[in-house]
Amino acid sequence: MLDISVLGPLQVICRGVPVVPTAAKPRKVLALLALSPDRFVSVESLMEELWEERQPRSAATTLQTYILHLRGLLATALADGPDRTGAGPVEVKDVLVTKPGxxxxxxxxxxxxxxxxxxRAAAGHRAMAADDFAAAAATFREALDLWQGRTLIDVQTGPRLTAEALHLEESRLSLLGRRIEADLNLGRHHEILGELAGLCTEYPLDETFHGQYMAALCRTGRRGRALEVYARLRLVMKRELGLEPSPAVARLQHTILSGGPGIDWEPGAGSWAAGPQLLRAG
Known part of the structure; x- marks a missing residue:
């Protein structure tokens, strides 16, 4: 009955009727509740999100006002929207439920x-563990296609929502890396070169994307370009962080320089090792 989307703009739809308020603070309240659907959210968490450490004396009363506003939107939707689920009459207090605290x-x-x-992410990981790279790549793509932009892109986030959004973004990037890993195992190096070039530009300090780009370039016989990618990563890391690339990426660069037997991406290991396949062109 209640459809929720947070992977992009905030959308909460009750019986086909949007119920997201336009005012910033009630929108925050709904966003925090929407990130924990069917789970308890404490008054303390909501107040921290709304006012951080500068809570006014009227904070509890004001929060109750926001809850009443949300219930008003839900009540209108329950009255006006068609019941397509067969749930029958539902009271608004049973949708936005008050719990102790x-x-x-x-x-x-x-x-x-x-x-x-x-x-879908969990299904993709299971497929990777079973070395079913085609199923893994397809399932990871389905999961990533659910994203419509940055998490809660149209919500003014406070500390709680910011932390949740960061967690989801880290999950997305990790899953994207796993999907590319599956594609590399399927020999799709030509198809993903452009995507990896864009990702390395967007995330200039991300070693996984740079390592995968270097590996894909080597598979197409472009060792020189792979070394350029490494040099750029090293320059940016030294300038921005004062760090050298990780040993895994450095080993990859060394193998390319030494003209060894090849480079193989180790599924799930997050590192590169010598092997016979990766440097073959084509």
């Missing part, structure tokens, strides 16, 4: 994009 947003089995993302 907090609240809970009850979805009644509605679609939640984060849940779908996590389920």
């Amino acid at each position: 907090g609240y809970l947003l009850h979805t009644y089995g509605g679609r939640v994009d984060v849940r779908e993302y996590e389920a």
